[in-house]
Amino acid sequence: MINKLSEISEKAQLGKNVSVEAFSSIHANVEIGDGTWIGSNVTIYPGARIGKNCRIFPGAVIAAIPQDLKFKGEDSLVEIGDETTIREFVTINRGTADKQTTKIGKQCLLMAYVHIAHDCLIHDRVIIANSVQVAGHVTIDDWAFIGGSSAIHQFVKIGMHSMVSGGSLVRKDVPPFTKAAREPLSYAGVNSLGLRRRGFEGKTISEIQEVYRYLFLNSWNNSRALEEIEINLPATKERDEIVNFIRSSERGVMKGYIQ
Structure with a gap:
C-alpha cells in the first residue's frame, strides 16, 4: 500500500x-x-x-x-x-x-x-x-456550495445550504439557504432546488422564502426587518438560523438585488 x-x-x-x-x-x-x-x-x-x-x-x-x-x-x-x-x-x-x-x-x-x-x-x-x-x-457552514473561480474575502461567513455563483467576489456574509450572484454580490433567491434535494419540505422552503421577503424585498434596514420577522413570522429552526446569522454578522451581509 x-x-x-x-x-x-x-x-x-x-x-x-x-x-x-x-x-x-x-x-x-x-x-x-x-x-x-x-x-x-x-x-x-x-x-x-x-x-x-x-x-x-x-x-x-x-x-x-x-x-x-x-x-x-x-x-x-x-x-x-x-x-x-x-x-x-x-x-x-x-x-x-x-x-x-x-x-x-x-x-x-x-x-x-x-x-x-x-x-x-x-x-x-x-x-x-x-x-x-x-x-x-473564513467560515463556511454545512452543505454550502461555492462556484468555481470565486474569491472569498477574509473573515467572511457563508451560511448553511447556500449557493454562491461561479466567479463571484464574496466581500460580505452570505446568509443561510440563499443563492448569491451578480456583481456586487447580492441576493438571487432561496436555494430551493438544493433544499428539496436534501429533504426540506415545500412548507419549510416557503417559510424561508417569506423570511427573505422581509429582509431583501422591503426597503427596511436589517434591524427593522429582523424585528418585523420576529413579530410577524412563526418561530422555526430555519427562521432562527437566519435571524441569528444576520445579527451575529461582523462584516455585514450581502444586499438584496435592485434592478
Whole structure:
C-alpha cells in the first residue's frame, strides 16, 4: 500500500490500509486515518490531521505554513474530516496563533486548485469548485456550495445550504439557504432546488422564502426587518438560523438585488 518511491517520516502516524503513491512526502507530526488514499506528488507537512477514507489527489499540499506575515512559527494544525476528497493541486494552510487550526469537515469536496488559507473553518459536506480562493478566517457552514473561480474575502461567513455563483467576489456574509450572484454580490433567491434535494419540505422552503421577503424585498434596514420577522413570522429552526446569522454578522451581509 506504500510505494517505495514515497518518503514518509518515521514520526508520522498512518492508520490501517493507508495507501501512498510514488513521490509523495509525508513529514513528522502527521496523522492519517484508516483507509485514506494519498496520490502521487502530494506533500503533507507537520501539523496535518487527516481523517479516515479520505482521498487526496496528485499535487496537493496540506499543512504548509500560513501566508501571513504575523505567523511566528507557532505550532498549529490542519484538521480534515473523514471521507473528504481533495483534488489536484489544492493547498490548505495551517492555522496561526489566532485559532491554531484550519478545519475541513467530513464528506467535503475541494476541487482542483482550491486554496484554503489559515484559520478557516469549513463545515461538513461543503463543495468548493475549481480554483476558488478562500482567504484567512473564513467560515463556511454545512452543505454550502461555492462556484468555481470565486474569491472569498477574509473573515467572511457563508451560511448553511447556500449557493454562491461561479466567479463571484464574496466581500460580505452570505446568509443561510440563499443563492448569491451578480456583481456586487447580492441576493438571487432561496436555494430551493438544493433544499428539496436534501429533504426540506415545500412548507419549510416557503417559510424561508417569506423570511427573505422581509429582509431583501422591503426597503427596511436589517434591524427593522429582523424585528418585523420576529413579530410577524412563526418561530422555526430555519427562521432562527437566519435571524441569528444576520445579527451575529461582523462584516455585514450581502444586499438584496435592485434592478
